[in-house]
Amino acid sequence: MSRENVETRTRILDAAWKLLEAGQGSGVRMGDIAKAAGISRQAVYLHFPTRAELLIATTRHLDEVKDVQARLAASRSAATGAERLEAFIEAWGNYIPEIHGVARALRAMQDTDEAARLAWADRMAAVRDGCHAAVKALKTDGVLSPRHSVREATDILWSLLSVPVWEQLTRDCGWPQRRYVSRMKDLARKALVVRQATR
Amino acid sequence: MSRENVETRTRILDAAWKLLEAGQGSGVRMGDIAKAAGISRQAVYLHFPTRAELLIATTRHLDEVKDVQARLAASRSAATGAERLEAFIEAWGNYIPEIHGVARALRAMQDTDEAARLAWADRMAAVRDGCHAAVKALKTDGVLSPRHSVREATDILWSLLSVPVWEQLTRDCGWPQRRYVSRMKDLARKALVVRQATR
DNA sequence: CTCGAACTTGACACCGTGTCAAGTTGACAC
DNA sequence: GTGTCAACTTGACACGGTGTCAAGTTCGAG
Numbered sequence: 001m002s003r004e005n006v007e008t009r010t011r012i013l014d015a016a017w018k019l020l021e022a023g024q025g026s027g028v029r030m031g032d033i034a035k036a037a038g039i040s041r042q043a044v045y046l047h048f049p050t051r052a053e054l055l056i057a058t059t060r061h062l063d064e065v066k067d068v069q070a071r072l073a074a075s076r077s078a079a080t081g082a083e084r085l086e087a088f089i090e091a092w093g094n095y096i097p098e099i100h101g102v103a104r105a106l107r108a109m110q111d112t113d114e115a116a117r118l119a120w121a122d123r124m125a126a127v128r129d130g131c132h133a134a135v136k137a138l139k140t141d142g143v144l145s146p147r148h149s150v151r152e153a154t155d156i157l158w159s160l161l162s163v164p165v166w167e168q169l170t171r172d173c174g175w176p177q178r179r180y181v182s183r184m185k186d187l188a189r190k191a192l193v194v195r196q197a198t199r
Numbered sequence: 200m201s202r203e204n205v206e207t208r209t210r211i212l213d214a215a216w217k218l219l220e221a222g223q224g225s226g227v228r229m230g231d232i233a234k235a236a237g238i239s240r241q242a243v244y245l246h247f248p249t250r251a252e253l254l255i256a257t258t259r260h261l262d263e264v265k266d267v268q269a270r271l272a273a274s275r276s277a278a279t280g281a282e283r284l285e286a287f288i289e290a291w292g293n294y295i296p297e298i299h300g301v302a303r304a305l306r307a308m309q310d311t312d313e314a315a316r317l318a319w320a321d322r323m324a325a326v327r328d329g330c331h332a333a334v335k336a337l338k339t340d341g342v343l344s345p346r347h348s349v350r351e352a353t354d355i356l357w358s359l360l361s362v363p364v365w366e367q368l369t370r371d372c373g374w375p376q377r378r379y380v381s382r383m384k385d386l387a388r389k390a391l392v393v394r395q396a397t398r
Numbered sequence: 399c400t401c402g403a404a405c406t407t408g409a410c411a412c413c414g415t416g417t418c419a420a421g422t423t424g425a426c427a428c
Numbered sequence: 429g430t431g432t433c434a435a436c437t438t439g440a441c442a443c444g445g446t447g448t449c450a451a452g453t454t455c456g457a458g
Binding site: 027104108111112124147152155156158159162164165168169172173175183186187190191 | 226303307310311323346351354355357358361363364367368371372374382385386389390
């Protein structure tokens, strides 16, 4: 029973993920997800109280499946600040396309649903932590541009690496993912690192 | 009659604008706008066929009232490319906060409403033109970073100056408007201009 | 065999958008 | 004055999506 329960739950999450990833428009309804999961619409509500909660759970599920922690581990073990910055941009930058569908839907609900707003803010705060760590590493190495405080440099990096910027460059401008990552590294270096350090 | 008509129309647009600017959440309904304009909900539909059309008209109305053309004129008459870049960032960057409320509501409809999507895309294309002109001026001066094509430099500047970035820096990070404009100028210069030109 | 959890079916309330139809009001024409 | 026309009002309603409720059904474990 409880086994069944868990399986159905993940089937719902997988279905939601798949639909959000595929269906460009965020017009993914509870009924669509139910159908894709092979159950009735009501059954979805047996597992998730609201659409917002389902979306939030989907992002968590994604993190688990895609193992975000492992990806970020690389950046934490970098030797120099500049390397850490690059590794972080690489890890996060390459994670964005994988969560993009869900992220979009969640962001679309921000205005109407407080829980969704908090969930998104929480996840973005985690990204900010990564930015902060990278900037502090630069500071420790003494290569952080003196124009910026750690706080301000973190703000800039965080904004540079935000999902909407990724969306605009890869969707609207048609940049391939590789170029996005490459140029973001350049930009971050030029903006934050003094004397064009390393590499 | 036709006088009355026009007056009511602008009263609706002003009401919509005011509500969108004030009410943080984009939960501004047709009834709210009608009430704020002092007319019935149905009367709004006598002037605008759908909510999307009303929002689009509101942005146009804003452009008219705020005289966007005049603001951008300054950047067009700049002597050097670097000056043109700065003037453009100043003009557009200081325009964002004024249109932000409406922009938010319009962007929120992008997924569900094709007309809204096109309207927003159209306005952003106009901003891109401004970016493109500034970048071309840099190129003409021979100060455009050789790392980037005109196209790519335009993409970068356009993304840097996108509304979500402004939102994140001023809302989430609490930057005052002045700092936003100042840092954007720095960033754009570092990213696009060779040898830290001028000033 | 019975009990209970997971799930189904179908109905319904709620909300916001957009439509429809039948008024009311007031300016202007003659 | 009377007629007329446009702008606006009032109130009802269809539609689509979310979330709720109640009465089944199914199936495995005890």
